[in-house]
Amino acid sequence: MQKKSLKYVIIGDGHAGNSAAETLRKGSPGSDIVIISTKPTHYFDHSLLATFLLDKKDITSLYVYPYTWYKDNNIRLRLNQTVTKVIPDKHELILSHNERVYYDRLLIASGAKPKLPESLSRYKSLLTVFTDAVDAMKLREKLGTFRHVTMVGGDCIGLHLAGAMLKLGKSVTFVLNEYNFWPLEFDETVKDKLIGCLKKKHIEVIADDMTTEIVKDGTRLNVLTKNGKIVKTDLAFLTSGMVPNIDFLDGSGIDVQTGILVDEYMHTSAQDIWAAGECATVYYPELKDYRQTTGEVNAKMLGNISAKNMLDEKRAVSLAEPGKITIEGEDFITYGWKGFSIDI
């Protein structure tokens, strides 16, 4: 337990950030805790996103904690504001509205955004993303305007989304290859099993192929593949993996690779700065190597470990137990996610 009251600033209002905030509050009741998030919405449960499309519930139904939790725990939430710079020497953040925010100890848990393969970068404006509460809200508003969707790639949320689309009477096509179903432990057997399951759900699967082009066709879209297939669709969802949100670290001197490099104590190369969740590339002693992690389970665990270290309770990281998702009675192993299913 710390004696001195510090100001802890957490960048990111996701699983890692909130789990860290909770741990910090327990460990240091008198300290200042601030969460800064670029998102206008608040910490939500990913596994509820798809079901959110099916009902008329308020966006707050997605939220993990009610606002009163933050009030009761005296955790300051700063939503809809973006950190543009970190200055480790001054222990200072600069926000996009030119405010300078001081921290004693900083946790970067800024998460990740959908990965846009280079080959598809030209078609960014034609692709729809479905990663957070705002995406879900926007999609729900136009549910009546489309009938067919195509998943460019696939991931857990993609499966989950497909489930919701089926339930809404939309038809679904997956364009898959092994690179873009990355949260699952993926090999040929897993792939065949997965394709079988999807087909059982009357989902069209275009396997061992890649989306190469997306063309506007009136109000609709044509998704073209490497093997010459043309999928006529209304919406093309980008579900090809994630990249860490670390643009704002440019010039900060903090070591990054894919994500922010942290040691087994989640500490970055800069003094008093830790990183956790999908934005971090973590050194696992068990692997004697760095690994990019994904998913709620990992993020919560890493957030918690970071917080312990920020409270000077030295705690090293270890690999999480693998989880599973179930499709048509078949289990698939994942590292990091839980609660997702196509059978919603």
Add this chain to the structure above:
Amino acid sequence: MHTLHGRALPVASGAKLARPELTVLALVGDGDGLGIGAGHLPHTIRRNPDITCVLFDNAIYGLTKGQTSPMTPQHQITRSHPMGNPDPKMNPVLLALSYGAGYVARGFAGAPDEMQRLFEEGIRHKGFSFIHIMSPCVTFDKVNYLYDNLRSWVRLLPAGYDSTNLDRAFEIARGVELFTGLIYSKPSLEQGAR
């Protein structure tokens, strides 16, 4: 209309503004007009309504039986000042001139024909007219404004006196002699009554 003590000028102004066709006079005394209500005098003069104010000055508070008024001479013994009035009296004609009144006259209750002429002129004057009348209080003043005293104090304005000459008017007003008659009358083009 017998208004509140000291408030005749505002009431008269209001009546005149409301009914410009009416001839309006405000009759005040030295006690209310120069005492409690003196503050209204400069402003009424400034606004210059077409009314005539006659100040009946008996140099004593008669209704309350003989106290010092703003016109009681210094050192005079009165009911309120048995050791003598410590303060000098006021000079209503000089006040009215100083504030810029367009018609200023003085009369004496022992000379009713002159008074009548001054009233008529004052009423005819377009704008605010101010007439100071020295009028004995025969009940409570046994030393100052006695008819005999006043008769011996008043003077007629010198022959050829030009009542449109403001400098002369000030001299007359400042002097110790109590001149009666039309002391100052602004030339009619400049009267500018409202």
Add this chain to the structure above:
Amino acid sequence: MTYKRSLTIEICGSSGDRSLAAGEILIKTLSDIGYHVISFDAYPAEIRGFGKTVAHMRAGREIMLSLSSKVDILVSLNDRYAIEQLKNLNDEGVVIFDNRQRDITYEVLQQDEGQTDKHHLGPGVYTEEEGWKEITSEQVSIAGHLGPGMYLYGVPLYQLSQKTTNESRSRNIVVLGSVAALFNIPKNEFIGNLTAKLGKKDKSVDSVVAAFEEGYNYVRENVVKLDPYSFERLSVDRKGYKLMDGNKAVAQAAIDAGCKLYAGYPITPATKIMEVLFAELPKHGGAVVQTEDEISAIGHVTGAGFAGVRAMTATSGPGFCLMTEFIGYNVMSETPVVIVDSQRGGPATGLPTKTEQSDLNHALFGGNGDTPRIVVAPTSVKECYQWTAEAFYLAEKYQMPVIVLIDLFLSLSVRNVQLDPLPDYKKGSNKLPSQEDMKLYLRQKITDDGVSPRSLPGQENGYQVVSGLEQNEYGTPVYDEYSHTVMTQKRFRKIKTALDHDVPSPERIGQKGRVKLGVISWGSTAGAVADAVDSVLKEGKSVAMLKLIVINPLKEKEIQAFLDDCEKVLVPELNYQGQFANWLSIHFQQKFLRFNKVATRPITHDEIEAEINRLLKE
């Protein structure tokens, strides 16, 4: 509008930010698209520092007569000042701020006149108590001060203002565009009101409209709206409605009721009545005079009343005190005058810019002797119009002073109102002498209704003397027992006649028949009570209110009937003593529950609602 019955909006800035101008355009637009509005820019409690200004308004579908305690939407043109307003923001409130300021400490302090010296000492504030204190940008940026459930929307106000108008002063217009986009307020009305406000002068109007559009488009393209608030157009026609405050309504009533003389002395918050009349009354054949003091003002009005025309003065507490001798004089001389007292915090000079209902004792009892007078207290801007006009009618008909008690809140709060035209019979109410009367004219003739025929100055054979002395029927001063008795009775008989003929039954609102709780209210507080009662009735509570506009004379029978219906009776008012409850206690054998505040601001509907609910639970 969804979600709530009404929304309260504040636009907060420093004096150079023109937040009040933005507020005016916004309230006009909301009114145009069908909302009831009420604004009160003097409301925000803590106006300190240099030049903080806050436009405060409430808008809703239903008529509203009061303010809410909480704000729903806070627009910041100066974060440092807006931070102070956050404590009034609802837990789910919205904040709109500039998200691209150049250097937040510098900018905020720049706007804060005379308090910055960046070049020498760095950003900071100098106060007498603490000396020079450095300010961090966290202290002056609103973004870090919101509660967890509040919504923060950023718009680059400074940048967009510079881009369109080459100056930062149009941030207030940019933000109006953003407000329109965020809350679905139709754009056309907005732009119409914007250009109307600017006047069609030159090309600069186009650039200001461009500033509005930029603010609008930025939100449409960049902001994710999450809050539930919106102001879509309502299908109600508000064409006959005018935006006006109580002062304007009083002035308009004077004009329409045929007032021919207004005399007054400047005093907050009644001054604007004189200002409006200076501009308008001469066009209608009336005269306006600014007097040297309030005694002279009421003196002028008395002279005009005596001369037979309708005349009025308006003042606030301190000036009202100076007029008091004349109240008695007007009673005694039976001269009609209308005195408007816009109450502010007292005693003495008191709180010139804060509202209160504490002049009631003075209005009812002020002056020496037994002095009957009619006291009316409008509860809304609309009633300010109606009852000021009525006051002229009553004063003339009953030849006595009529006091119109309003307050700073009514005086200064702008609302959209539809004024009912005055009935013709209200336009002339002098009881003139008949030919029979003129044979031997008696100014103070004893009559059954107490009102003597009044000859006006200049009327042949109508010679009269009126004075402040007790008099007989001829008007001759007399001091005998008989005369004083019959004349006092006569003067009070006029009040009784007025009560029987011209005082309407007080309006009862809410549940009929027996109720658990009755609320009797007066003045602007009655607005808050009406709003509160309306909302607890929707919850099925057993509540009714009685709204008293005529405070003297009281409709005792009707009020007693109401009291008999109530298990408990609450009398809320904005003064310490419970002056109105005391007044009622003189007339009724009833224990009145009191709810008194000296809050320096109007009582809000939610405060009354809470008190009603508390009493119902007891």
